[in-house]
Amino acid sequence: MARKEKDAGEKVRKWELKTPKGTKDWEGTDMIIRDKIFSTITNVFKKHGAVTIDTPVFELREILAGKYGEDSKLIYDLADQGGEICSLRYDLTVPFARWLAMNSGIQAIKRYHIAKVYRRDQPAMTKGRMREFYQCDFDIAGVYDPMLPDAEILRITSEIFEGLGWKGKYLIKINHRKILDGILEVCGVPTSMLRTISSAVDKLDKSPWEEVRREMTEEKGLEPAVADKVGEYVNFKGGQELLTKLQEDATLSANADAKKGLDDMALLFTYLKTFGILDKVSLDMSLARGLDYYTGVIYEVVTEGSAPPAAGGKTASKNKKPTTNGADEDRSNDPTVGVGSVAAGGRYDELVGMFSGRSQIPCVGISFGVDRIFSITKARMEKEKAAVIRKTEVDVFVMSFGSGLLEERMAITTELWDAGIKAEFSWKVKPKFDKQFKQAEQGGIPFTVILGEDELAQGKLKIKELGLPAGHPEKDGVMIEKSDLVREVKSRLQTAAQKQEDLENGVANLAVQA
Amino acid sequence: MARKEKDAGEKVRKWELKTPKGTKDWEGTDMIIRDKIFSTITNVFKKHGAVTIDTPVFELREILAGKYGEDSKLIYDLADQGGEICSLRYDLTVPFARWLAMNSGIQAIKRYHIAKVYRRDQPAMTKGRMREFYQCDFDIAGVYDPMLPDAEILRITSEIFEGLGWKGKYLIKINHRKILDGILEVCGVPTSMLRTISSAVDKLDKSPWEEVRREMTEEKGLEPAVADKVGEYVNFKGGQELLTKLQEDATLSANADAKKGLDDMALLFTYLKTFGILDKVSLDMSLARGLDYYTGVIYEVVTEGSAPPAAGGKTASKNKKPTTNGADEDRSNDPTVGVGSVAAGGRYDELVGMFSGRSQIPCVGISFGVDRIFSITKARMEKEKAAVIRKTEVDVFVMSFGSGLLEERMAITTELWDAGIKAEFSWKVKPKFDKQFKQAEQGGIPFTVILGEDELAQGKLKIKELGLPAGHPEKDGVMIEKSDLVREVKSRLQTAAQKQEDLENGVANLAVQA
Structure with a gap:
């Protein structure tokens, strides 16, 4: 919609009238849909006793340094105009950890934070990848009995997607870092290779097993026999029956890490059952999550079209759960294909300590990809010709x-x-x-x-x-x-x-x- | 609350764990009070049919260039990391004008925007002057019959302060750029000196007349007799009776600018009466507003303690309007003293044209100083020991x-x-x-x-x-x-x-x- 320089009566400008690359103005019905999504999410957070905090849009550069690995090159810096050296925030998790470390009086909090974050990435506007975009984070910090906050986060997640009208159209994939590490160990992956093989596993939502296996063996030098053993485990997806099967696996149960992870998961399952959301959840051994800082349960929410169009291979689709690949129908015109997961998170018990010498504060959290949720919601509304969106609230x-x-x-x-x-x-x-x-x-x-x-x-x-x-x-x-x-x-x-x-x-x- | 480096167990850090200078984290009851203020304001905007837009936190640097005069040095720049040259927004008005110029399909809109803006100013945190702070703007763009949008903005302003529980504690001072110019002209101020003398008049809310007079005569070289004539007019404050008095002033009515301004004001007064808010408003000849771009009616909302503690001289306090100085009582311990106005704005019919060759879009707007409103609300709540603020909404x-x-x-x-x-x-x-x-x-x-x-x-x-x-x-x-x-x-x-x-x-x- 940027006006062309040649418009009649336009004075000559040496620059184009536009927003910076990778950013956009929000307006009209988009703004209304977005605000409705925010209020649906916020209301669920408040229902569970959460409070919100608001941190500055920029932080001292040292705060962000060393937190994002290779992606640090994507951080926006402020110019040095004298005074402190600052950068725009890259996510809401590091500012939260900084805030917890600064406020030693706070030992426990349920906080949410909806705000813009900044990444100098190559923008792909139609896929919803922007340089300025919203994150919507919910985190529980504090020492509690095992798996109770974890279970409540999944309950909150479920309430949010139900509230958004996604009933039956989303699936929460869960795994546990310790189960995954245990599996890799019992399959014979050397300890030194645990993280790199785990990060190959993480690609299973985007690439078929054959490709991931090639990365493990040819690129990373894993024994083919070991890779095949890993392959057997990581394709497992399911519910209670899969958990039981893994618990009955004597080799796996003999591994301390796996044992701890499976015990956690069993406890979590009883809690999810009481919370009435066990059927929203699928244990998925291929879920690994990229970030290093996770220490326990991890999860990711997928919806129709979250997976790439040609993921190949049928996945279990029991209990009327939505399938997570596009094998059953042609989705080539589905605008939601390829948007990736719509929410993701996990337990990170050691991050706050990066800022603070005092004892760690264990945390568990989830981040909702509101821009993706927005794109999907908008596409569905257009397709379903749902209730007309009023431009104003005037009655x-x-x-x-x-x-x-x-x-x-x-x-x-x-x-x-x-x-x-x-x-x-x-x-x-x-x-x-x-x-x-x-x-x-x-x-x-x-x-x-x-x-x-x-x-x-x-x-x-x-x-x-x-x-x-x-x-x-x-x-x-x-x-x-x-x-x-x-x-x-x-x-x-x-x-x-x-x-x-x-x-x-x-x-x-x-x-x-x- | 920043942790000291010497804390036991703390690893040595070369830098302090803090937010950047002039910024703060919002948390706890402050956040709850702030959100309540936002929702009160937003609900009134929606009641009047407003929509909201959201613009990026940074703009191409050229967009901001040449808009803020000397204050441009306070603009935060992003570092040049390759690509476009950008700066953090300084206010919400210029991005709004940029947006209107870009979207030529939009000829009329009522929009509000609540967002953070950035100024590399010397922070005075206790007075609420920050480097990152919220603005809350409401503007009406479009061609309408005279004074109708202007009147509705004042109605909205009144509804907001009533909604905040400030009944009887705020006063909307209004004036008109053309009345002020006319007054200066009939007093004998040379045309070339209109803006500089007007800007001296603007200081009357902070300095006594004697000081302003000295600036006019000694610094700016105005004839003392002319200054004294100006002094007679600009001390006028009042309601309908003052307007009638000015209209009956034959010299003033003979001046084209003054005549136009007085006609506008008379029409505005009839509308304000129908809207039931005439008693919230005081015509104030000393109100000049700093910004050059105003072209018509201007206004400013003051509350108890908005004026400096020793403003001197009694001002009219008819109709139970709050007085705008502290002459009657000792306010030395009042934390709200010196916060300045809590909302201000006016008509600016020529700003959009700075970005666009197409015909001007006349605008009228107001900006609410939410940080100041927050400080005052908080101080009052503490003083009045009003309803206990619940930390969460859990029932x-x-x-x-x-x-x-x-x-x-x-x-x-x-x-x-x-x-x-x-x-x-x-x-x-x-x-x-x-x-x-x-x-x-x-x-x-x-x-x-x-x-x-x-x-x-x-x-x-x-x-x-x-x-x-x-x-x-x-x-x-x-x-x-x-x-x-x-x-x-x-x-x-x-x-x-x-x-x-x-x-x-x-x-x-x-x-x-x-």
Whole structure:
């Protein structure tokens, strides 16, 4: 939408009128959808007792140094204009750890943080990869009995996707760093190669096993026989029955790491069952997560189209869980294909100590990819032609028939405002009736209040709901007493809100059936 | 709160663990107060049909260049890491004008934007002057009949401060650039000196007239007799009667600028009367506003303590408007003294054209100083010991008496979550009763649900509201049927919400009387 330099009347500019590369303005219905996603997520966090903190958009450069490995080259630096050397934040986790380390009085907190982060990456705007983008993090810091905060994070995750209307369309893949390490150990992977082989395993969501095996053996020099043993384990996906199978695996249970991880997982499963979300979760031995700092349970949420279109190979799709690959149907035109996971996280018990000499604060958290969630939600809304998105929240447009009646329109609107009702009127002294009507329609405003000189003289005015079907008894509006205005408007708004709620539930149910 | 380097066990760091100078972390009750202020403001904007847009935190440097005069030195630049040259935004107005110029399809919009802006100024944290701080802007762009959007902005402003509970504690000072220019002209100020004398007038809210007069005559070389004439006019403050007086001033009315400004103001006053806010407004001839780009009505909201402590001279305090100086009482300990205005703005019809060759889009807007509003609100809450601020929104804490009953606590909490109720339980397998109780109390959670083995066996559990007075029939809690839990909790929450609302209204009324 950037204006072209050649536009008539444009003064010559040596530069283009645009936002910086990899950034965008948010506006219109996009902004409304995004805010709705934020409020759905935030409400769930608050339901579970979370508080929010807000940290500066830039940090001292030393705070970020040494936290992101090779990706450090993607950090945006501020210019040295004298004074401190700063950089834009790269994520919300490091600022959270810095904050915990600075505030030694805080030993435990459930905090969420929704804010923009910055990465000088090659942008891929259509895939939702931006240089400025939102992260939405929820973390629990503190010492508690095992797996209880971990289970609650998964419950929160499930509530959020249900709240977004994704019922039946998402799957939480979980694994445990210690189970994975144990598997690699019992398969015969040398200790020195644990991390590099683990990072090869992590690619299984993007590449077929054959390719990952080649990386392990040819690139990283793992014995082919060892790789094949690893391959058997890491293709395991499932629920309680897989866990039982792994627990009964004598070799695996003899490994201390694996044993600890499997015990954790068994406990977690009982908690997930009580929380009513066991069927949302799939134990997935191929899940490894890239970041080094995870120390326990790890998880990733995938949705239709999260996986690449040609992942190949059928995966288990028991219990009506969504499949995580595109083998069953053609998705080549699905705009959501390839967006990757929509949320991910895990337990990281040793990060806070990087900033602080005092005892570690164990943490477990999750980050929601709100830009990806936004893209998917928007695409689905367009496809399902779901409820029309209103441009504003205005409920009533106050208009006049015949003469301008400006003062009367203002007075009536003021009465509505005083009653807390969202209302507008035309900022013209003598607006045409048609133009006022059009303004109400274009704004998607559901109700008009119509003033006429004669009616007002009798103490009356008309309420008209827009978009009523032909034959509806109130199609042409209803004449009411002026003194009843607020009561009449409020009662109609309540009815309309109920109808809208029913409609949305209907759409959600429809989505489940589809 | 930054940890000292000498802390035991601390590894040697060459740098301090802190946020950059002039920035801060927002946390705890501060964050809750701030969010409440944001939502109050946002709700009023939405009530008037506003939409929001979100622009990147940095802009191409050329966009900001030449917009801020001398203050451009305060702009934060990003380092040149290859690629585009960018700077952090300095305000929200220039990005809005850039956005309007880029989106030529948009000829009219009511938009709000709440976001952080950046200035490399000398920070004065205790006065609320930061390098990273929030602005909250509302602007109306588009061609409408005269003074209607201007009047609605003042109505919005009034609704916001009423909504914040500032009833009777704020005053909207207004003036008009053309009235001010006309006054200076009829007093005999040479045309070439209009802006510099106007900017001296602007200092009247910080300095006594004698000092401003000295600047006009000694520093700027204005004839003393002319300065004295200006002095007569600019000390005028008042309402309708002042406007009438100015309109009857034959010399002033003969000046084209003044005539236009006075006509605008007269029309505005009729609109403000219909909107029911004429008594919130004071015409103030000393209001000049620093920025050059204003072209019409200008305004500034002051509150108790906005003015400097020793402003000297009594100002008119008719109609129970708050006085805007501290002459009547000692304010030396008032933390709000010297925070300056809490909102300010005006009409700027020519700014968008700086980016665009196409026809100008007239704009009128206001910016709310949310950091200042925050400081004042917080100080008042502390002084008035208003309603206790809850740390989280959790309504129910589920706890056990006797044995741990972990699974039962989890199941009951899940039932509450499923019903949309905000609930927590202890993440301990066998928590002590006292510790659970303390956790509920410390979190400010109003209700506990208490489980006991014997009671559960009979299908019963106890609801207990915390903080009930001795002798209250439910002081020791009420035993209810387990199957009635959700209904019983919801009904109690509704009653409590009503009580809270009454209390807050009571506090608000108390504040008005004080």
